[in-house]
Amino acid sequence: MWLSKSRRSWERAPILHKVLIGNGAVIIVGAIGGTYLTDMLVDVSGTALALFFASVGILLSLIINYYILRSALRPMELLQRTVEHIDRGDTAVRAPVEEIGDPDLKRFAQALNTMLERLTAHMRVIERNRAQLRLLSGQVLSAQEDERRRIARELHDDTSGALARVLLNIEMCEELLPEGLGEIREKMLATGLLAEETLEGVRKLIFDLRPTLLDDLGLAPAVRWYAKNTLEPAGVQVVFEASPHLGRGSATVETALFRIAQEAVTNIVRHSEAHHARLALSREASKWVLVVEDDGCGFDTQQAEHIGNGNHHWGLFGLRERVELLGGTLNIDSSPGKGTSLRVEIPAN
Numbered sequence: 001m002w003l004s005k006s007r008r009s010w011e012r013a014p015i016l017h018k019v020l021i022g023n024g025a026v027i028i029v030g031a032i033g034g035t036y037l038t039d040m041l042v043d044v045s046g047t048a049l050a051l052f053f054a055s056v057g058i059l060l061s062l063i064i065n066y067y068i069l070r071s072a073l074r075p076m077e078l079l080q081r082t083v084e085h086i087d088r089g090d091t092a093v094r095a096p097v098e099e100i101g102d103p104d105l106k107r108f109a110q111a112l113n114t115m116l117e118r119l120t121a122h123m124r125v126i127e128r129n130r131a132q133l134r135l136l137s138g139q140v141l142s143a144q145e146d147e148r149r150r151i152a153r154e155l156h157d158d159t160s161g162a163l164a165r166v167l168l169n170i171e172m173c174e175e176l177l178p179e180g181l182g183e184i185r186e187k188m189l190a191t192g193l194l195a196e197e198t199l200e201g202v203r204k205l206i207f208d209l210r211p212t213l214l215d216d217l218g219l220a221p222a223v224r225w226y227a228k229n230t231l232e233p234a235g236v237q238v239v240f241e242a243s244p245h246l247g248r249g250s251a252t253v254e255t256a257l258f259r260i261a262q263e264a265v266t267n268i269v270r271h272s273e274a275h276h277a278r279l280a281l282s283r284e285a286s287k288w289v290l291v292v293e294d295d296g297c298g299f300d301t302q303q304a305e306h307i308g309n310g311n312h313h314w315g316l317f318g319l320r321e322r323v324e325l326l327g328g329t330l331n332i333d334s335s336p337g338k339g340t341s342l343r344v345e346i347p348a349n
Ligand SMILES: Nc1ncnc2c1ncn2[C@@H]1O[C@H](COP(=O)(O)OP(=O)(O)OP(=O)(O)O)[C@@H](O)[C@H]1O
Pocket: 267, 268, 270, 271, 272, 294, 296, 297, 298, 299, 304, 305, 312, 313, 314, 315, 316, 317, 340
């Protein structure tokens, strides 16, 4: 009873008190024991006696200090272990307050635990917000795809149909025009050319909005067509590589990969000043891999992807969002003057 009480108060004593008590005990025991032993062993030679006492004293002091410091530093060790767990990302860990006797360290452990509780609560809120945000971006993206599909259909059925009829009418009028009306014929010819160009523009717009190639033939032909028709007129030579037997992916994955290629290709035309570009599409085990490279001016990726503070560049941000929504990864390797390489991996299912 008495023993366990004193043991508890020893454990609760601060480190400084423990070291003081321990070392005081060593000195007192050394002094009393030394005097007693000297008295008993007077006939042993002086040097041997001094050596004997010095060794016993040192040994005793080492042993006692070892035990004192071990017990005194145990709470620190427990705290250190807790901090190491936190460092490894385990925020569910808590400092074992009940195992720590030292009142100062106990208070420290309690404060650490309170901080960890708050941190975990904040992280839960952030996680919830992030999940909601992700859900929202998913819905925005799918609403955007639906809207694009609707506009593409209307452009195809109404606008491009009407333009085709206008062209036909112009051609018919040209044939019906009597001889000798050269000026009117010229005007009709110019109007016909204008209608043809506009029709071509509308067709391109329809393809940008919703490439029918993607639905009909699949990802690789659609990406190849888009890359060639966008890059070559802009003076960028393009190589497209697709591994054989790619097969079809889900509509969501194919649409995402096409939109990613579209943004990367548009960026090459708008920003890179590149002469060459390479696109590679492959399917490895259970993932799709898309690589888009150029030999252009490159850029500072950290700065470009930082949204806010007047930065209104959403292309790469949206691209990352699409990839993460599908559980994939995006790596952009670029630095000023070194070209750009973009690699996207998306799980196949
Ligand atoms: N292939 C590239 N070569 C050089 N710079 C690039 C390339 N791709 C992106 N960048 C740089 O990164 C910036 C951000 O690109 P991002 O696609 O996010 O925005 P943006 O193309 O400027 O605008 P948008 O929102 O219309 O896409 C660009 O403004 C450009 O400076």
